[in-house]
Amino acid sequence: VEQDAVVAESDRQRLEDVYREHGAKLWRALMAYAGDRDVADEALSEAFAQAAARGSALRSPERWVWTAAFRIAGGLLKTRRLGHPPADQASEADATETVELLATLAKLPPRQRAALVLHYYGGYRTREIAQILGSTAATVRVHLSAGRRRLRTLLEADDD
Amino acid sequence: MTDDLKERFRSLDSLEFPYREGPPPVRRIRPPAVPDRRWRAGTAVFALLIGGIALGFAIRAFGGGPDDEKPPPASSEEIETGPGTCDDGPWIEHCPEAEWARSVVDVAGLEIVDEQTVLVVGAPGAAEFHFWAMDPALHGGSVEPLPEIVADGVARVIDHVDGLPIYGFRSNARLWLWSHHGLNVWVDGRGPGGATPSREDLVALVRASRAVPYRSTTPPPSVTIPNMVRLTDQQGMIALDDLGLTWIVGYRTVDGVDPWRITSVDPPAGSRVAPGSIVRLLVATDVTPLPPGATDALDCDVRHREAFGGPNARVLPGDSLYIVGNLPGIEPEDDVVQVTFGDERWMGLWHVIRNGSVVAVVDYGSLDGVACQGSGVAGA
Numbered sequence: 069v070e071q072d073a074v075v076a077e078s079d080r081q082r083l084e085d086v087y088r089e090h091g092a093k094l095w096r097a098l099m100a101y102a103g104d105r106d107v108a109d110e111a112l113s114e115a116f117a118q119a120a121a122r123g124s125a126l127r128s129p130e131r132w133v134w135t136a137a138f139r140i141a142g143g144l145l146k147t148r149r150l151g152h153p154p155a156d157q158a159s160e161a162d163a164t165e166t167v168e169l170l171a172t173l174a175k176l177p178p179r180q181r182a183a184l185v186l187h188y189y190g191g192y193r194t195r196e197i198a199q200i201l202g203s204t205a206a207t208v209r210v211h212l213s214a215g216r217r218r219l220r221t222l223l224e225a226d227d228d
Numbered sequence: 229m230t231d232d233l234k235e236r237f238r239s240l241d242s243l244e245f246p247y248r249e250g251p252p253p254v255r256r257i258r259p260p261a262v263p264d265r266r267w268r269a270g271t272a273v274f275a276l277l278i279g280g281i282a283l284g285f286a287i288r289a290f291g292g293g294p295d296d297e298k299p300p301p302a303s304s305e306e307i308e309t310g311p312g313t314c315d316d317g318p319w320i321e322h323c324p325e326a327e328w329a330r331s332v333v334d335v336a337g338l339e340i341v342d343e344q345t346v347l348v349v350g351a352p353g354a355a356e357f358h359f360w361a362m363d364p365a366l367h368g369g370s371v372e373p374l375p376e377i378v379a380d381g382v383a384r385v386i387d388h389v390d391g392l393p394i395y396g397f398r399s400n401a402r403l404w405l406w407s408h409h410g411l412n413v414w415v416d417g418r419g420p421g422g423a424t425p426s427r428e429d430l431v432a433l434v435r436a437s438r439a440v441p442y443r444s445t446t447p448p449p450s451v452t453i454p455n456m457v458r459l460t461d462q463q464g465m466i467a468l469d470d471l472g473l474t475w476i477v478g479y480r481t482v483d484g485v486d487p488w489r490i491t492s493v494d495p496p497a498g499s500r501v502a503p504g505s506i507v508r509l510l511v512a513t514d515v516t517p518l519p520p521g522a523t524d525a526l527d528c529d530v531r532h533r534e535a536f537g538g539p540n541a542r543v544l545p546g547d548s549l550y551i552v553g554n555l556p557g558i559e560p561e562d563d564v565v566q567v568t569f570g571d572e573r574w575m576g577l578w579h580v581i582r583n584g585s586v587v588a589v590v591d592y593g594s595l596d597g598v599a600c601q602g603s604g605v606a607g608a
Contacts, residue, residue, distance in 0.1 A: 188233050
């Protein structure tokens, strides 16, 4: 029992470290992907809650929480399609450039958005993005290619 | 420009992160209200009526004979201005064609790559793939070749360019769609018969439901599925990730098996599949606690239980609404309640309770499970 407690404490500490290192970045990535604070909050909390419940079964908790959070956010967005799309939820304190980026990303299809955010902000490679999104590297390359093209066009139009 | 994009995304760091001390408490975002079942039933009847009218119209307009007897597909101008076209926005969420395409790919286990034009590709190893481009001009007149997703040297083109689907039915777990337009496709740099398209004819005309031969420069690779029984679900997923395979994990109470360990793999260990193929892992859970009033975790004899489920690689959060909305046969009076293990709420398993008895156990992520025969849940 004592050994189990030590293991549980070690898992908790490991997850706390992951949160300290990745929590903010993951939440911002979710904001960019979902464009909605509620979805970002929910996906972040649910992912870490589920990771905590799994304890030492997670070999790579940081990858796991990124994967879980993006899938949870994707599911929430899908559910939200039945209702109204969220308004731009960047706060007044957020930089103009960030607000513009969020607004532009919102014009892209979710899969392209996710791929772009994970690649350009999360710093993940194509194969890793495929694992996070439950897709294939080939498909992610298509998402990235099409998303990049569309994002450039939209950003250039905004700049003009 | 790539560096510019990196720089742009770096601006996200300025977003104020409000949860430095720890994640916010878990809560459920209330899903939007959905109409009740009677309304949905009425809608279904109405949709069938409209579908019948559309079918009659299409048969009259294009003839019911073989493809060769049909008129050529509409020009791109007609497509852009035709009824039901989703071309007036960057991404139309409620466009009927897009909704239809989503329903197709969900069933077929495929994935929408580009929702603006609804370009749909198949999973590797599926031996066929589906395009549904509403406006080929948006792709510069061609569909990007994706040779790695096809096998056996044949790509089967089943979808159409524009317009509502006329009729579709499911057979042998494959979806076949009939449509009234052809599709412009350029597969692996070649048109039908391996012809190299000219500059003016970058795309080759292919009728819906036709097979498109193509030449593969390398034989389709294959991967051997490892034995993952008794591994944890995470170990299994990581093993499949490392092999480039896609996983679907289902959870179910299985007697006599260590909980939270993989109990079966489909296709079985040793099978050779194409990279990216979907592999289903079934993971045993702890013994499911009985809901109040129920005598058994599934109140019917083992012989009267029926497994159900289909490919659905998404893990969707939410609540009973998702299960009620996606599984037919759940009655308005039924309770759909989440299974808890100890004090832990875990969204994996849900009970469908009718008159105090559990008539089905549903796995949330893969939307499969077991139902008592006669309950009607998922056709059981």
